[in-house]
C-alpha cells in the first residue's frame with residue numbers, strides 16, 4: 001500500500017499522470033484527396049484573400065505531421081486501399097475494402113471501439129457506401145459492390161450514418177436495401193430536421209444534391225436546401241451525445257475535396273477545405289468543453305491531382321482572389337454546357353462570354369489575355385458549333401471539353417498548378433489535438449494512425 005502510494009505521489013510529482021486517462025470522445029477527420037498542397041492553398045487564400053493572421057484551425061493544432069499513403073499494390077493508392085489502411089491498420093490492394101491483400105477480412109477500429117461500448121457515427125459529403133466510410137464497416141474484394149457494402153453497414157450496429165444517397169440503391173431511389181435498413185431498426189431521414197424527432201438508437205440521413213445524387217453539394221455552388229458537412233457533423237454529434245453520452249467515435253470525411261481535385265477545380269477545392277475546417281470546428285468546440293477526454297485526429301487518405309500554389313503561367317506569384325468570382329463548380333458548369341448542347345439553342349460566343357463574365361468573372365475581374373481568349377473561342381466553336389470535341393473522363397465525372405478549357409484558364413491565371421486528374425503518391429498531412437495527440441508527432445505510415453488511436457484508447 002505504502003509503495004503504491006509513494007509511486008502515485010512520485011508520478012503526480014513528475015506530471016506523468018496528466019492526460020493519463022484514455023479518451024472517451026474520438027473524432028477522426030479524413031479529407032479525401034487532401035494533400036499538402038490543397039491545405040496550403042486554402043491557407044494561402046485564408047491569409048492573402050481573407051486577411052486572417054491566424055492559420056486555418058487544423059493548422060493551429062499542436063501536432064502537425066505527415067503520412068505515407070502507398071497501398072499494397074501501388075505507390076499511388078485509391079480510396080478503398082487507403083480507407084482500409086486508415087480504418088484497420090492493414091495495407092491492401094487498390095479497390096479492396098476491409099480486406100487485406102490476401103482477401104482476408106480485417107477489422108476496423110470503429111468495430112473494436114463499438115465492442116468496447118463506444119457509440120459510432122460516420123459522416124461524409126459523398127456517398128456513405130463509398131470507399132472511405134465503407135472501410136469502417138465493410139469487407140468486400142471490390143469497392144463497387146455497393147449492395148454488399150450496405151448490407152455490412154446494417155449488421156455493424158453503428159448508431160449514425162450520414163451523407164449523400166447510398167448507391168446500394170437503384171439511382172438513389174429507395175429499393176430493397178433501404179427497406180432492410182428500416183427492418184433492422186435504422187430509421188432513415190431524407191432531411192437533417194427529421195432526425196430530431198427520431199426515437200431510434202440507430203439513424204441515418206441520405207440526401208444528394210441537384211448536381212449529383214451522390215454528393216451533398218459543393219460549397220462553391222451554394223445550392224439551396226443542400227446539406228453541409230458542418231451541419232451533418234453537428235447532427236451526428238447531437239445523436240451520439242443522446243444515445244452514447246459516455247463514449248463515442250466519429251469519422252467525418254470531406255469527400256467533396258477529392259471530387260473537386262479530380263476535376264482540377266482549384267476554387268472548389270479551396271472552398272471545400274474551408275468547409276471541412278468548419279466541420280472540424282464543431283469537434284474543436286466539443287474538445288474545448290471536454291479537453292481531458294477528447295482526441296481529434298485529422299488526416300487524408302491520399303493526395304488527388306498534386307495541387308500546388310503556383311503555375312507555369314503566373315511564375316513567382318498567385319492570385320487566389322480570382323476564385324471569389326467563381327460562382328459555380330466545374331461539375332456544375334460542365335452540366336450546364338451539356339444541357340445547352342442538348343437544347344440546340346442558338347448560343348453565340350458573345351452569349352458565352354457574357355455567361356463567363358457573370359459566373360467566373362472572366363475579362364471583368366479575372367484577366368484573360370488574347371491568346372487565352374482565342375483558345376477559348378476555338379474550343380467553343382469545336383464544342384458547340386462543330387460538335388467534335390471529346391469529353392475529359394475522370395473518376396467521378398465526364399467533363400465537357402469547353403468546361404475543361406475554361407477551368408484550365410482559371411487555374412492558370414489564379415496560379416494553381418495540377419499534376420493530373422488522378423491520385424498521386426504525395427505525402428499527406430496529419431494534425432492532432434487532445435489526449436494522446438503527441439503520439440502522432442512523427443512521420444506516420446497511414447497504417448500507424450488507427451494503431452496509435454487504439455493504443456491511446458487502451459493505455
Ligand SMILES: [Zn+2]
Nearest residue numbers: 033079258304
Ligand atoms: Zn479520388
